[in-house]
Amino acid sequence: MQFPWSLIKAMTWHALKCRLTGRRRAPIVLMLEPLFACNLRCEGCGRIREYHHVMDQRLSVEECLASAQECDAPIVSICGGEPLLYPELDRLVNGLIAQGRHIYLCTNALLVDRWIDRLPRSSRLTWNIHLDGMEATHDAITQRPGTFQTVIQNIRRLKADGRRVTTNTTIYAQTDMDEILVLLDYLSELRIDGMLLSPAYPYPVVNGQPQRLPTINGQAQLPGRARELGKDHQVASQLFLTRCEVHAKFAAIRKRLEGYRLLNSPLYLDFLCGKREIPCAAWACPTRNICGWKSPCYLLTDTHYPTFAEWQEKTPWHQLGPAQDPRCHDCLVHYGFETGAVVGGDLSLCEGLALVRWQLASPRAA
């Protein structure tokens, strides 16, 4: 699989267009959740808990495409829920490609068979596969034996078929960082096109923290929600890391991460080690789901707005981030801060060059 130059071109064009038109806070990645249904029940998943009341609903293809047009981000991450359960995924993917967007299809890869022959072989489509460790770890987190072997088999199949494949690995409190290096070596042997590491975020909904009652366009939802949160949420809360624990875990392997084909930028990795600050740029990654445009971010829910314009205008951006909102204190996730590293605006020349080098590098897995 070739380096995705069209993605770099699209990002550059997007940045230029925003600068020329004076568009502020232009989104970069649309997190599109066409459905919440999933064929797994992973420990630590906030979605299956927060949105259990709309598990049987989904956005239409037309609603998805209109949302992509509305916010006009160059990249669309199709997530959920499990997107391979979405019955019109081929129509959705083809429609987004026709709009000129790049797609990250975020999947647990259990249903690759169902779609491999129906989705286009395109440099604009990346299969982004969830994999949280080697066999025993991944099967424990997904709570289903055999998941790891199926995922690996399907990665091999996708790669043999010439698809662009990346992985997404969440680091939990119990994660052994040496095992993560073993996983990265293994994925490199499979010639994966990129690997992403991100620390788990302690979702208020699974972490037993106080939170505001979510609303849809100002109307309170789920009055019985607190009662519905079950015992499994307490179990999930043991998975999460504090900010200091994230720093310690990543600092322990930072040097040994050099040379892997990571999707994490070097600036974000330094941030994870506690070596630099990055502002949260949640505004760059809007989330659209069945309830509307999720505010304030992919992780926190105060309300859902009916339009992207309202989401952008009414979300109190200046009140968010670790120094402003206590719910953000232990958040270091890729979603808010990787984009913050790129669009934060205070990069030195050295840091800018490091980013360019990272973009162009094709180590080990090349």
Ligand code: SF4
């Ligand atoms: S720091 Fe940003 S991405 Fe993280 S929870 Fe807060 S608003 Fe969301």
